[in-house]
Amino acid sequence: MIDLGVPPQLLLVAAEQTVYMVAVSLLIGSVLGLVMAITLVLTNKDGILPNRLVFVSLNSVVNIIRSIPFIILMVFIMPLTKALIGTRIGTTAALVPLVVFIAPYLARLFENSFLEVDRGIIEAAQAMGASYVQIIWHFLLPEAKGSLILSVTIGTIGLIGATAMAGAVGGGGVGDLALTYGYERMNFPLMFVTVVVLIIFVQLIQSLGNYLAFRSRNH
Amino acid sequence: MISIEKVSKKFTSRGQEVKALDEVSLTINDGDIFGIIGFSGAGKSTLLRMINALEKPESGSVTVNNVEVSSLSYRALRPVRHEIGMIFQQFNLLNTRTVYENIALPCIMAHQNRQEVKRKVSDLLSYVGLADKAQSYPDQLSGGQKQRVGIARALATSPSILLCDEATSALDPDTSSSILQLLRKINRELEITIVFVTHDINVIKKICNKVAVMESGRVIEQGDVVEVFSNPQHALTRKFVATVIPEDIPENLQKTLKAETAPCSLIKIRLADRQTTRPLIWEINKRFDVCSNVLFASVTEIGGIVLSVMIIRYSGDPEVIKKVKDFFTKNSIDWQELTL
Ligand SMILES: Nc1ncnc2c1ncn2[C@@H]1O[C@H](COP(=O)(O)OP(=O)(O)O)[C@@H](O)[C@H]1O
Ligand SMILES: [Mg+2]
Numbered sequence: 303m304i305d306l307g308v309p310p311q312l313l314l315v316a317a318e319q320t321v322y323m324v325a326v327s328l329l330i331g332s333v334l335g336l337v338m339a340i341t342l343v344l345t346n347k348d349g350i351l352p353n354r355l356v357f358v359s360l361n362s363v364v365n366i367i368r369s370i371p372f373i374i375l376m377v378f379i380m381p382l383t384k385a386l387i388g389t390r391i392g393t394t395a396a397l398v399p400l401v402v403f404i405a406p407y408l409a410r411l412f413e414n415s416f417l418e419v420d421r422g423i424i425e426a427a428q429a430m431g432a433s434y435v436q437i438i439w440h441f442l443l444p445e446a447k448g449s450l451i452l453s454v455t456i457g458t459i460g461l462i463g464a465t466a467m468a469g470a471v472g473g474g475g476v477g478d479l480a481l482t483y484g485y486e487r488m489n490f491p492l493m494f495v496t497v498v499v500l501i502i503f504v505q506l507i508q509s510l511g512n513y514l515a516f517r518s519r520n521h
Numbered sequence: 522m523i524s525i526e527k528v529s530k531k532f533t534s535r536g537q538e539v540k541a542l543d544e545v546s547l548t549i550n551d552g553d554i555f556g557i558i559g560f561s562g563a564g565k566s567t568l569l570r571m572i573n574a575l576e577k578p579e580s581g582s583v584t585v586n587n588v589e590v591s592s593l594s595y596r597a598l599r600p601v602r603h604e605i606g607m608i609f610q611q612f613n614l615l616n617t618r619t620v621y622e623n624i625a626l627p628c629i630m631a632h633q634n635r636q637e638v639k640r641k642v643s644d645l646l647s648y649v650g651l652a653d654k655a656q657s658y659p660d661q662l663s664g665g666q667k668q669r670v671g672i673a674r675a676l677a678t679s680p681s682i683l684l685c686d687e688a689t690s691a692l693d694p695d696t697s698s699s700i701l702q703l704l705r706k707i708n709r710e711l712e713i714t715i716v717f718v719t720h721d722i723n724v725i726k727k728i729c730n731k732v733a734v735m736e737s738g739r740v741i742e743q744g745d746v747v748e749v750f751s752n753p754q755h756a757l758t759r760k761f762v763a764t765v766i767p768e769d770i771p772e773n774l775q776k777t778l779k780a781e782t783a784p785c786s787l788i789k790i791r792l793a794d795r796q797t798t799r800p801l802i803w804e805i806n807k808r809f810d811v812c813s814n815v816l817f818a819s820v821t822e823i824g825g826i827v828l829s830v831m832i833i834r835y836s837g838d839p840e841v842i843k844k845v846k847d848f849f850t851k852n853s854i855d856w857q858e859l860t861l
Contacts, residue, residue, distance in 0.1 A: 422609055422611050423615065425609075429606075430606075430626070431598070431600065432630055433599065434595075440629075
């Protein structure tokens with residue numbers, strides 16, 4: 303065993319924090335992202351419920367949030383975090399900026415997944431008298447499923463990157479561990495181990511995503 | 522009955538205004554197989570999509586079975602659309618669903634009972650000849666099989682009208698014929714009115730009883746297929762018809778004829794239905810003792826009726842030839858004199 307210079311539990315706690323932050327913000331972010339993406343696709347001028355006002359507003363919000371670097375976003379929305387969670391720091395408090403960061407990112411990815419669905423299929427749905435909800439549920443979602451899974455995969459990997467910065471608000475996690483112990487105290491073995499752990503994380507998620515997407519596309 | 526009255530529709534794409542439909546009026550009767558033919562961009566799809574209100578007119582009205590669909594809201598349109606099936610050139614099936622699920626979907630969305638749906642889908646599968654493909658996915662099927670699934674799906678809500686947008690244009694000729702046979706069977710057995718948009722005159726020839734010819738957003742000619750085919754009025758219609766009923770003297774023969782100097786008349790006659798069984802040439806030869814030579818002849822069957830076109834060269838005394846022409850006119854035979 304290499305000496306990491308920190309108690310092994312610390313590594314476990316950090317891993318747990320990362321998984322917690324990624325999982326919760328991914329879940330909430332995916333739901334919000336899905337709602338935003340569907341709204342964008344429907345209200346698009348070539349969509350089935352064109353609405354310029356809604357489309358342009360939502361589209362701008364997504365663009366604006368996506369253009370703010372995460373570290374700045376995190377500080378910038380601290381008042382919101384305080385209002386929602388009651389505190390500005392800690393792992394749970396880090397969820398707010400993570401969700402605000404990932405939801406528009408996923409919205410954009412999901413929007414592209416939906417736009418890949420052949421327009422002819424939506425037309426067929428309308429021709430058979432499907433309601434708007436039925437079009438989303440029976441046509442858009444199933445046909446975009448494979449692509450949506452890949453979008454979630456990309457989003458998850460982006461989130462893992464973002465959680466490393468969550469240390470700035472006391473979020474903890476593997477990235478934070480690497481920065482505070484590894485970088486600031488020049489603990490190279492620890493840094494090496496965390497990097498390896500992160501690489502394995504990302505590889506696993508990407509492989510899982512690819513597998514699920516493949517399965518949903520090929521019967 | 523479908524009645525389209527003075528329907529107009531403009532599109533603007535990249536600042537360019539296109540009149541997709543320009544005061545189009547059509548009536549399609551119950552039981553018709555109504556063909557709409559024209560080149561790409563003529564406005565055929567836009568017109569077809571007016572019938573199930575996928576497209577709304579700027580002016581004019583569209584009435585289907587006494588309901589004015591052009592003024593209905595999306596919600597109010599839903600039951601009307603169950604009455605109108607549609608099939609497409611690109612089939613537009615759900616690739617992530619089995620054949621069974623694709624066909625069941627319209628029923629499920631209409632909240633039909635599960636057992637009933639099951640029975641209906643298997644009936645439809647046998648009807649279109651795909652009983653063994655229920656659990657296949659669309660990408661495991663050939664083009665013709667996909668279109669059969671499309672047809673079964675369109676029939677799932679028991680419509681009275683079936684709209685077909687270039688439904689055979691992506692298929693090879695044999696497959697295309699078998700799909701057309703199926704559509705004809707559906708028209709006869711299930712009493713479903715079919716509206717078929719195409720750029721292929723063969724489709725019109727094979728299954729339609731009525732036809733409308735479109736050019737630049739306007740219907741330039743319409744009527745019974747036999748009438749339109751036997752006597753096309755518009756240049757474009759003649760062009761379409763000529764591809765299935767050739768009526769020109771082969772070029773080489775034209776050259777030879779041009780070189781000849783003896784006086785003669787070239788007469789093109791068009792015979793339809795019963796006229797085709799009359800021994801016309803024999804009659805004329807016998808009666809006028811004129812020298813005749815058939816330069817060209819074609820016989821085509823359309824909608825169960827035989828059309829024949831002949832180009833005959835009569836040579837000899839101009840007086841006698843004049844009598845031959847009078848004979849055609851008196852016997853109400855469609856004829857015209859050609860010049861080389
Ligand atoms: N949604 C649309 N937006 C812009 N232009 C359109 C649209 N739909 C059709 N058009 C235009 O209207 C004309 C008629 O199109 P269409 O009805 O598809 O013709 P066809 O089916 O006979 O090929 C074409 O010039 C086409 O470019
Ligand atoms: Mg078209």
